[in-house]
Amino acid sequence: MERKSHTIIEKIIANHSGKELVKPGEIVDISIDVRLARDFGGANVVKNLVDNQLVIENSDKTFFTFDCNPTGSDQKYAANQQKCRLFARDFNIRVYDINSGIGTHLAIDKGLAVPGSTVVSTDSHANILGAIGAFGQGMGDRDIAAAWARGAVWFKVPESVKITLNGKCPEGVYAKDIVLNLLKHFGASSLLGKSVELYGEEVDKLTLDERITISSMGTEMGAIAVFFPPSDEVIQYAKERSGEDFEPVFADGDANYAETFELDMATFIPAISLPGKPHDVVPVEQVKGTKIDSSFIGSCTNGRMEDMRAAARILKGRKVAPGVVLKIVPSTDEVWNACMEEGLIRIFKDAGAMLSNAGCAGCAAGQVGQNGPGEKTVSTGNRNFAGKQGKGDVYLASPATAAASAVAGHITTEDDLPERPSLFEEGHGKQEAVLVTHHDNEKEKPSxxxxxxxxxxxxxxxxxxxxxxxxxxxxxxxxxxxxxxxxxxxxxxxxxxxxxxxxxxxxxxxxxxxxxxxxxxxxxxxxxxxxxxxxxxxxxxxxxxxxxxxxxxxxxxxxxxxxxxxxxxxxxxxxxxxxxxxxxxxxxxxxxxxxxxxxxxxxxxxx
The missing domain is CATH 3.20.19.10 (Aconitase, domain 4)
Incomplete structure (x- = not known):
């Protein structure tokens, strides 16, 4: 009998497919532990279920998370949300409503997902679950409807890549800088379709919040997921939040990887993505002094408590530059309340920032964070595709760089704040409505x-x-x-x-x-x-x-x-x-x- 030798993703897929051994390229059906749908896509999941007369396989594993437009301010979003609420009542599905926060973060913080589990969501950054050693996948509305109705979906076992980060992380380099340095090295497609595992002494020390930041941008590298072997801290957190006693999943010592890489973290620097392409990464120094109109701190990549604290440390006792708009959106209501308890909200408001309730912010054009034509924004989000966060130019950076730039009025780092801020021409943002799609029913197809x-x-x-x-x-x-x-x-x-x-x-x-x-x-x-x-x-x-x-x-x-x-x-x-x-x-x-x-x-x- 062939000896088992699994990477993290292979072991999770094997555990959820009833197979002793799975190999890259093999297509298997895997059971899904946590099944999420957002307000963006959720109504179409409902439509697919209703149109095909499908029912929910297990409502205890099925959830709605309204995180794209948690203000309910757009009529189309509001209609979608209410459609999902009514469906949820009929099938006894838990709704994390507009007061809750980002669904993938809730899956971690509410103990819905644990290391070794499987999660699907209409959120393309569901692979954020790799931060706790769980397998998360963003999927389209058909996939999610199938998972809700069948409890399982087909999946092709991906190849795995092992990346070891050696050396010590330099001072002033944050988790966002780490993942931007990785993006610069690997680009948008060299890891396409691969499952990535990160190792190294400094990696082991990363907090849950830092791991979330890095895993969330696996999508921008084209990766299926970026996995961290769960640390003792992460395991304890998951056990406390879930109330479960589980066995975390680790790669076998002799697991087979398609490729292995070793990078020196000592070479990593504060980094920033130029507008249009997340992988077009340069040192912050290269664009330092570039005039900006706004800054944004939040998103599933950088809306955690540690991100809020980093921003507050820089903003405390300072003011946002005249005319600059600083928007801050915590990832979850729990983070928002912690900001209030620690006095961070007062710091943000005194600095002149606009603070929104928890959610995804501008990524899906559903909340604050969009910008207008010609507007230059430093954002902690994960994407800066043309038009993704508005019609202006978006630079991706760490919360520290975003906060420092808001104070300076131009792109800079926290260790290079000017005595007087830059002045600039006015700019503004505009949000557009989004909704779901509709599918046809073609059948007889030629080969x-x-x-x-x-x-x-x-x-x-x-x-x-x-x-x-x-x-x-x-x-x-x-x-x-x-x-x-x-x-x-x-x-x-x-x-x-x-x-x-x-x-x-x-x-x-x-x-x-x-x-x-x-x-x-x-x-x-x-x-x-x-x-x-x-x-x-x-x-x-x-x-x-x-x-x-x-x-x-x-x-x-x-x-x-x-x-x-x-x-x-x-x-x-x-x-x-x-x-x-x-x-x-x-x-x-x-x-x-x-x-x-x-x-x-x-x-x-x-x-």
Whole structure:
């Protein structure tokens, strides 16, 4: 019998699939311990369940978390929230309502998840659960509906990567700086689809809050998850919060890793992401002095108590620079109350900051944190894609850098605060409404297609470029197509040129970013038959497969000698691609059995 030798994710998947041994590339059904849906996506989960006449497998493991618009200030969000509340009453589902905070944080702090458990959410940063050694996954609304109804979902076992951080972390380098340094090293796609494990003496000392910051940006590195072997402190915290006695999961000593890396933490520096790309990381020194209009402190990445304390330490006895807007949003109501008890709220208010109730803030355009055209913002969030947090320029940095910059009026670090702040031109932010999408019910599908090709050979095309978040209030599939690639520079007119039957070929990490289903459905709306890419964002890949929309990955298509407008034939079962103009062909990754089954049914939820 083959000897078991598991990484963290392999061991968790094996434990939840009833298998003694699992291997990378294997597709298995895994039971889900914690099943979350937010106000952003939750109403569509309900719609999928109702439309398909599905019921809840276990209401004790099922939760709503209203964290995107915890103010309930937008009518579309309010309607979605109430729709979820009514459904929750019918099925006895616990609702963490608008007074609670970020769902993934609640899963940890309320003891819903423990080390070694499995969690799914409509939040693309559900892999934040790697901070406690749990397996969290962001998924689309079909996936979540299936998990709620069946208690399990299919999953492909990913390869694992081991990263060891050696040396001592320099003074003034925070957890956010650590993950930004990792992003700079690995980029947005070199860890794509991998499960990452972090090790090292300094890693072992990281607090839960610091681990949350680092794990939350695994999505921006393209990783399935960033796992920390749970420390004694984390294990004790989880036991106290959950009231459970559990066995944490650790990798086997002889576990097999696809790759191993060793980095020297002594080389890490205070870092900042330039606007547009989280992985476009430079030293803060490189942009120091850049005039800013606003700062934001919060999000699932940096809304914890330690982040609030770091900001308060810098803001105490100081004022936000004239005209600068500083927005602070704690991650949970527990953190908000702790800020009040420790006197931090008074510090924030005396400094001139605006403080909101707990939640996700501006990431899903549902709360404070958006900015306006031309506005420059230093943010502690995890994404700064164009349009993600508004229409201005967003720099990603630590809470200390964000607070120091707010006081200075320009980008700076806490050890380089000027005697007098910079003055600047006015700026303002604007929020847009978001909502859920709608799916069609195509069924009979061919296994071989033919169509005109579009070559959009760019890497890291994110979901905001594919379908901008300002259009997320659109719920009808027929209306989505005209916005396809509307935020991708040079391709804004794609929807006016595309015809039903077309096929898109693109680069690496296509669909990076959020869990929005519209980024898949907009192609279906246009009648695009398939998208071929070198690789896909992990959530996008699942969303496409589960919607029955054909996607395929290739190593190279250069041998086809393709030009825009060529007609190609694509065989899903064999993976053969043929250029009908010259007869040349290549082999790409064919559909898996799971993908073919869902494709033929037309949808994950169709029986």
């Amino acid at each position: 071989v297609i033919e169509g005109r090709v579009w070559l959009i050979i760019e890497d890291n095309i994110d979901t905001d470029m594919i379908f901008h978040n300002q259009h997320l209030a659109i719920t009808e599939l027929s209306e989505m197509g005209k916005y396809t690639f509307g935020n991708l520079k040079g391709w804004e007119d794609f929807a006016t040129k595309a015809k039903p039957g077309d096929i898109v070929i693109t680069g690496k990490n296509f669909g990076a970013g959020s869990s929005r289903q519209q980024a898949v459905d907009c192609f279906k709306s246009l009648g695009v038959q398939a998208v071929l890419a070198e690789s896909f964002g992990a959530i996008y890949e699942r969303n496409a497969i589960n919607a029955g929309f054909p996607i395929m990955t290739y190593e190279s298509v250069e041998e086809l000698d393709l030009q825009n407008g060529n007609v190609i034939t694509v065989e899903f079962e064999t993976g053969k691609i043929t250029n009908r103009e010259n007869g040349k062909n290549v082999m790409v990754q064919p559909f898996s059995d799971v993908q073919m089954e869902i494709y033929r049914k037309g949808d994950l939820l169709h029986v």
